[in-house]
Amino acid sequence: xxxxxxxxxxxxxxxxxxxxxxxxxxxxxxxxxxxxxxxxxxxxxxxxxxxxxxxxxxxxxxxxxxxxxxxxxxxxxxxxxxxxxxxxxxxxxxxxxxxxxxxxxxx
Amino acid sequence: xxxxxxxxxxxxxxxxxxxxxxxxxxxxxxxxxxxxxxxxxxxxxxxxxxxxxxxxxxxxxxxxxxxxxxxxxxxxxxxxxxxxxxxxxxxxxxxxxxxxxxxxxxx
DNA sequence: CCTTACCTTCGACGACCATCGAAAGAGCCG
DNA sequence: CGGCTCTTTCGATGGTCGTCGAAGGTAAGG
Numbered sequence: 001x002x003x004x005x006x007x008x009x010x011x012x013x014x015x016x017x018x019x020x021x022x023x024x025x026x027x028x029x030x031x032x033x034x035x036x037x038x039x040x041x042x043x044x045x046x047x048x049x050x051x052x053x054x055x056x057x058x059x060x061x062x063x064x065x066x067x068x069x070x071x072x073x074x075x076x077x078x079x080x081x082x083x084x085x086x087x088x089x090x091x092x093x094x095x096x097x098x099x100x101x102x103x104x105x106x107x
Numbered sequence: 108x109x110x111x112x113x114x115x116x117x118x119x120x121x122x123x124x125x126x127x128x129x130x131x132x133x134x135x136x137x138x139x140x141x142x143x144x145x146x147x148x149x150x151x152x153x154x155x156x157x158x159x160x161x162x163x164x165x166x167x168x169x170x171x172x173x174x175x176x177x178x179x180x181x182x183x184x185x186x187x188x189x190x191x192x193x194x195x196x197x198x199x200x201x202x203x204x205x206x207x208x209x210x211x212x213x214x
Numbered sequence: 215c216c217t218t219a220c221c222t223t224c225g226a227c228g229a230c231c232a233t234c235g236a237a238a239g240a241g242c243c244g
Numbered sequence: 245c246g247g248c249t250c251t252t253t254c255g256a257t258g259g260t261c262g263t264c265g266a267a268g269g270t271a272a273g274g
Contacts, residue, residue: 006240019210023134027127028232046251057233059252064231078241078250093210099203103126113270135262153221164263166222171261185220185271 006075009066014088017069022093025068026100031061035070038084039101045079113182116173121195124176129200132175133207138168142177145191146208152186 025031030051037049051058062082065071069092072083089097132138137158144156158165169189172178176199179190196204 019207020134020136020139023130023207027130027134029127030232032127047249053232054234055251056235056253060232063252075240080251093206095202095209096206099200099206100126100130102202103200137262154219160262161264162221163223163265167262170222182221182270187221 009073009075011066011072011085012069014069014085014092017088017092019093021068022070022089022096025065025070028061028064030057031065031070032100033105034061034065034082035084035097036101036105038071038082043081043083045081116180116182118173118179119176121176121192121199124195124199126200128175129177129196129203132172132177135168135171137164138172138177139207140212141168141172141189142191142204143208143212145178145189150188150190152188 026035030053033051034049038044046058046062047055049058053061062071062073062080066073069085069088072085074081084097086097133142137160140158141156145151153165153169154162156165160168169178169180169187173180176192176195179192181188191204193204
């Protein structure tokens with residue numbers, strides 16, 4: 001039995017993003033840390049984020065962000081690379097992600 | 108026993124608003140309708156919002172918005188008037204509330 | 215004083231959420 | 245093949261959320 005390849009990641013279209021879903025995805029401290037980290041470093045592997053939660057919990061947060069359209073992920077070998085969908089977000093909700101990212105942490 | 112007057116409403120300072128709390132307050136369809144209605148009409152009584160939930164549920168949503176610093180409420184006679192804290196929000200999170208309000212409903 | 219209007223609080227209920235550990239899949243390398 | 249790394253899925257758990265109805269309290273007016 002041949003090994004099945006990784007199932008392709010699903011990402012919502014840029015034009016179909018839901019405001020409530022995006023706001024909900026951003027309304028969590030851990031996910032906000034992920035988004036802020038991604039702004040500084042455009043592409044990171046999953047295991048390299050400065051968050052203190054279990055790997056399975058981190059995977060859950062990536063799924064929430066991905067299904068809301070906040071991040072895009074692609075597989076390369078053993079790693080899953082993550083990027084911010086900055087242009088898509090700004091086209092759909094102009095100024096929103098900039099306003100969120102302009103606020104420093106711990107405030 | 109004399110009747111006790113209405114307890115004063117508590118509102119967080121403009122400088123102490125939490126980004127996560129504001130995003131969470133906005134990440135709900137009913138509360139988003141309240142905020143959008145308030146943009147068109149600067150001051151409304153609680154019972155005059157075009158939402159289809161029970162009065163007790165509406166009261167709950169007002170509390171979430173008020174404690175996050177999104178709205179301000181004042182009592183006058185029997186009615187409770189609600190306003191958007193637009194200036195406070197824009198001073199604390201520049202562009203955020205504008206970006207949210209720029210997105211039309213049902214999108 | 216009694217009634218009506220307005221809004222809130224309380225208690226309850228079902229749904230969802232953030233979190234974890236255990237297990238497993240896919241890829242890479244010796 | 246065998247082991248190691250990276251990441252996900254599954255099941256469970258404790259907590260929070262949105263919702264409602266019932267009850268209550270304040271205000272205004274007959």
